[in-house]
Amino acid sequence: MAWxxxxxxxxGFLSGSILYSALLPRLLRRVDIVEESDDHNPGTANVFKLSGPGxxxxxxxxxxAKGFLPVLLALGRVNPYRISFALIMAAPVLGHAFSPLMKGHGGKSIAVSFGVLLALCFRTxxxxxLAAAFLFFSLVLVxxxxxxxxxxxxxxxxxFSLLVVPFHSFVAGGLLISAVVIAKHLSPREFSPSHFQVSLFGRRKRLPKHVS
Structure with missing residues (x-):
């Protein structure tokens, strides 16, 4: 079973390490997403911006899919309720975030994270x-x-998963995934708390700065 x-x-790690958002624009459009994008991230958002919606x-x-398929296949072969299943969940996300194909510099892992969790949709x-959280903080409390x-x-x-999901392996895997994604967005270039804004339905209002 261990093997x-x-x-x-x-x-899962090897599947995640294939950075389609970097490879396909370069092969099909001769666009280097990493070099030409503002944040140098090999992610789908930059493909939309630089190579079009198609x-x-x-x-x-x-x-x-590179997160969905490995986890879905694993569900049919291993016990998903063993705590070690958390590593199977996190593997595609880690592969994308720290891709050996880019010397450890991968993407931010949002899409692959959704793929991993989507594979579990009939069990949790x-x-x-996660989708509800993104929609709420994108459309309501922006x-x-x-x-x-x-x-x-x-x-x-x-x-929320810690509070309501009864399966420890899924919760642990979800926490590992979150830790990777949050860490990728905490880089000084990306995370700017001084520009933090919260608005209701997009009516922007900058939070007041702390006065010392």
Whole structure:
């Protein structure tokens, strides 16, 4: 049984390490997403911006699939309620975030995280908790900049999962995924708390700065 967990963990990591959002624009459009984007991130958002919505949708689906498929296949071969299943969940996200194909410099892992959780949708509603958090902080209580919105969304999703999800392996895997995504968005270039804004339905109002 141990070798099976190891196999799916390694397979998931290797699957996640294939950065379609960097490879396909370069191969099909001769666009270097990493070099030409403002944040130098090999993610689907930059594909939409620099290569158009068509290729953006393709890369989005592939980034989700590389998290979805390894976890879905593992569900049929291993016991998902063992705590070690958390590593199988986190493996594609880690592969994307620290891709050996880019010398450890990967993407921010949002799409692949949704893919991993979507594979579990018939066993837990965690993917819908994350989607609800993103929608709430994107459309209702709007948080800017994007990096802060991601951090708050994944933090709230993690807290809610801790409270309501009964399966320890899924919760542990979700926490590992959140830790990776939050860490990728905490870089000085991306995370700017001094520009933190909260607004109701997009009516922006900058939070007052602390007065010392």
């Amino acid at each position: 099976t967990f190891t196999f799916f963990t390694i397979t 290729l953006g949708v393709v890369c989005l689906l592939l980034d989700m 509603a965690m993917v819908w908790y 948080i800017q900049p994007h990096s802060c919105r991601v951090i708050v969304s994944f933090s709230c999703y993690s807290l």
